[in-house]
Amino acid sequence: MPLSDNDLEALWVTLRLAGLTTLVLLLLGTPLAWWLSRTRCRVKPLIEAAVALPLVLPPTVLGFYLLVMLSPQGPVGHWVQALGGPTLVFSFTGLVVGSVIYSLPFVVQPLQGAFAAIGQRPVEVAATLGAGPLDRFVTVVLPLARHGFVTAAVLGFAHTVGEFGVVLMIGGNIPGETQVLSIAIYDHVEALAYTQAHWLAGGLLVLSFGMLLAVYGANRRFAVTRP
Amino acid sequence: MKRAPQSDQPGIRARYRIGRGDFALDADLDVPGQGVTAIFGPSGCGKTTLLRAIAGLENCRDGELRVGADTWQDQKYCLAPHRRPIGYVFQEASLFPHLTVRGNLDYASKRRRDKARRIAFDDVVDLLGIGDLLTRRPANLSGGERQRVAIARALLSAPHLLLMDEPLAALDRDAKAAILPFLERLHDELAIPMLYVSHDADEVARLADHLVLMAGGRITASGPTAELLTRLDLPLARGDHAEALVNATIAVHDADDQLTEARFSGGSLWVPLNALPVGQPVRLRILARDVSLTLTPQTGTSILNHFPVTITELAKQSPSQLLARLDADGTPLLARLTRRSARLLALAPGSRVHAQVKSVALLA
Numbered sequence: 001m002p003l004s005d006n007d008l009e010a011l012w013v014t015l016r017l018a019g020l021t022t023l024v025l026l027l028l029g030t031p032l033a034w035w036l037s038r039t040r041c042r043v044k045p046l047i048e049a050a051v052a053l054p055l056v057l058p059p060t061v062l063g064f065y066l067l068v069m070l071s072p073q074g075p076v077g078h079w080v081q082a083l084g085g086p087t088l089v090f091s092f093t094g095l096v097v098g099s100v101i102y103s104l105p106f107v108v109q110p111l112q113g114a115f116a117a118i119g120q121r122p123v124e125v126a127a128t129l130g131a132g133p134l135d136r137f138v139t140v141v142l143p144l145a146r147h148g149f150v151t152a153a154v155l156g157f158a159h160t161v162g163e164f165g166v167v168l169m170i171g172g173n174i175p176g177e178t179q180v181l182s183i184a185i186y187d188h189v190e191a192l193a194y195t196q197a198h199w200l201a202g203g204l205l206v207l208s209f210g211m212l213l214a215v216y217g218a219n220r221r222f223a224v225t226r227p
Numbered sequence: 228m229k230r231a232p233q234s235d236q237p238g239i240r241a242r243y244r245i246g247r248g249d250f251a252l253d254a255d256l257d258v259p260g261q262g263v264t265a266i267f268g269p270s271g272c273g274k275t276t277l278l279r280a281i282a283g284l285e286n287c288r289d290g291e292l293r294v295g296a297d298t299w300q301d302q303k304y305c306l307a308p309h310r311r312p313i314g315y316v317f318q319e320a321s322l323f324p325h326l327t328v329r330g331n332l333d334y335a336s337k338r339r340r341d342k343a344r345r346i347a348f349d350d351v352v353d354l355l356g357i358g359d360l361l362t363r364r365p366a367n368l369s370g371g372e373r374q375r376v377a378i379a380r381a382l383l384s385a386p387h388l389l390l391m392d393e394p395l396a397a398l399d400r401d402a403k404a405a406i407l408p409f410l411e412r413l414h415d416e417l418a419i420p421m422l423y424v425s426h427d428a429d430e431v432a433r434l435a436d437h438l439v440l441m442a443g444g445r446i447t448a449s450g451p452t453a454e455l456l457t458r459l460d461l462p463l464a465r466g467d468h469a470e471a472l473v474n475a476t477i478a479v480h481d482a483d484d485q486l487t488e489a490r491f492s493g494g495s496l497w498v499p500l501n502a503l504p505v506g507q508p509v510r511l512r513i514l515a516r517d518v519s520l521t522l523t524p525q526t527g528t529s530i531l532n533h534f535p536v537t538i539t540e541l542a543k544q545s546p547s548q549l550l551a552r553l554d555a556d557g558t559p560l561l562a563r564l565t566r567r568s569a570r571l572l573a574l575a576p577g578s579r580v581h582a583q584v585k586s587v588a589l590l591a
Contacts, residue, residue: 121317
């Protein structure tokens with residue numbers, strides 16, 4: 001077996017983190033992306049810029065501020081603990097919070113694009129046919145934006161799998177709790193264990209490429225079936 | 228809270244003021260609650276905005292809308308679009324691309340607001356001739372087929388008011404010609420009032436019972452189509468295609484000469500033989516340029532259709548030409564003539580003359 005128990009644990013933490021993060025992002029990102037695609041509000045550019053920030057910021061900068069905010073002395077961490085919440089730094093929960101912020105643009109932007117591409121017309125048609133707001137969203141917007149959801153989910157998942165800087169800053173390197181694949185690889189390289197680093201790095205490469213291939217393949221199929 | 232008084236006349240009353248940049252709609256609409264009302268005007272005159280406001284799709288607070296005895300919108304109250312019992316046909320068919328034709332139709336009938344009212348699926352499918360298309364996807368339909376499905380979908384939502392926004396404008400000539408008979412059948416067979424936005428005078432002449440003219444965001448005239456088409460002060464009568472509508476009934480078929488006689492208030496008109504039953508009401512169109520006037524009834528003429536009329540009004544159409552409004556015992560007609568002819572024959576409002584009609588078109 002080329003993978004140690006420690007490696008398998010890191011893989012499991014990574015998959016759990018990416019899965020949970022993607023789920024949270026789809027739940028939060030859908031209404032946010034819908035609002036951004038429809039609003040003519042003046043604060044829209046402000047929100048859009050804030051959402052896109054993780055695209056350009058060094059993960060260490062993001063991780064540093066998250067650490068300051070989420071630590072028990074920080075403004076957010078203090079209140080969460082005062083209200084009986086979990087510790088947010090050096091814990092799996094903290095990683096999820098950090099990852100949600102870190103991967104936000106990768107989910108919101110494809111969704112916003114897909115919603116904008118649908119336009120106002122199908123929604124208006126549904127309204128004139130008697131469909132209420134939620135009905136319109138579920139029966140018209142969701143099916144028409146499905147390629148956006150596939151893209152958003154895969155990019156959000158893949159990007160979270162690949163994160164390193166933010167995790168290191170707020171999660172540390174606790175095996176079974178906060179040690180993810182990218183950090184395990186780093187450890188192997190530090191220890192000059194190149195064979196094990198190869199197995200993990202190669203696996204990650206293949207996994208990421210496979211997911212992206214699935215997205216582009218699916219989008220091509222959607223593009224063909226859409227008029 | 229004061230409820231708006233219920234009007235005795237079950238008509239459609241809409242009043243909307245919408246300002247948006249350099250465009251302003253200020254429309255007061257009051258039309259009958261039955262038959263087809265065409266809203267006619269050049270593009271950009273606000274007719275689509277008015278229709279969208281009636282559907283509840285325009286965000287506007289300054290509006291009032293009553294349909295029959297029901298108030299849909301006033302200063303304090305606004306019915307959401309999905310609660311208004313309307314059918315809306317957009318200029319582009321706008322079918323849901325992720326559903327089949329049947330899926331699109333079912334979407335409408337499942338959500339119809341008036342559950343007591345049911346329009347039979349098969350009847351609508353037959354009426355619009357889309358029985359063969361039910362399993363197809365919108366992407367695989369022609370423009371005309373898509374628009375027919377869109378009309379069927381609007382009908383299956385069992386509307387109390389059908390709103391059509393230039394449903395034929397995006398179609399080519401052939402598709403348009405193919406779909407007009409379906410719209411005429413709708414008009415004849417369904418008792419749903421219809422507001423029909425158009426900038427095509429031919430569609431209006433074929434379909435509309437009542438006509439509303441719009442320009443620059445305002446309603447400039449409203450009345451029965453036959454009346455408005457022949458009003459000399461309105462732009463419709465000024466064009467080269469100035470026309471009059473004649474409501475007539477089929478009276479006699481003459482198989483020998485292959486002609487059919489249609490009677491109207493001013494006499495009778497012969498048209499090419501058709502298969503319509505005797506007694507059937509029909510709509511005929513007579514262009515102003517096909518009508519000439521004589522002082523006495525002509526005998527030695529090849530023109531079959533002639534009858535006495537009274538000139539009610541004369542208006543200058545060009546430096547050399549006049550337009551005369553005629554009354555054929557209650558039916559208004561138009562005739563185009565030169566100013567010289569008018570002077571030589573001493574024609575004036577009140578003159579009793581004879582109209583000769585070179586060509587009559589049977590519309591429906």
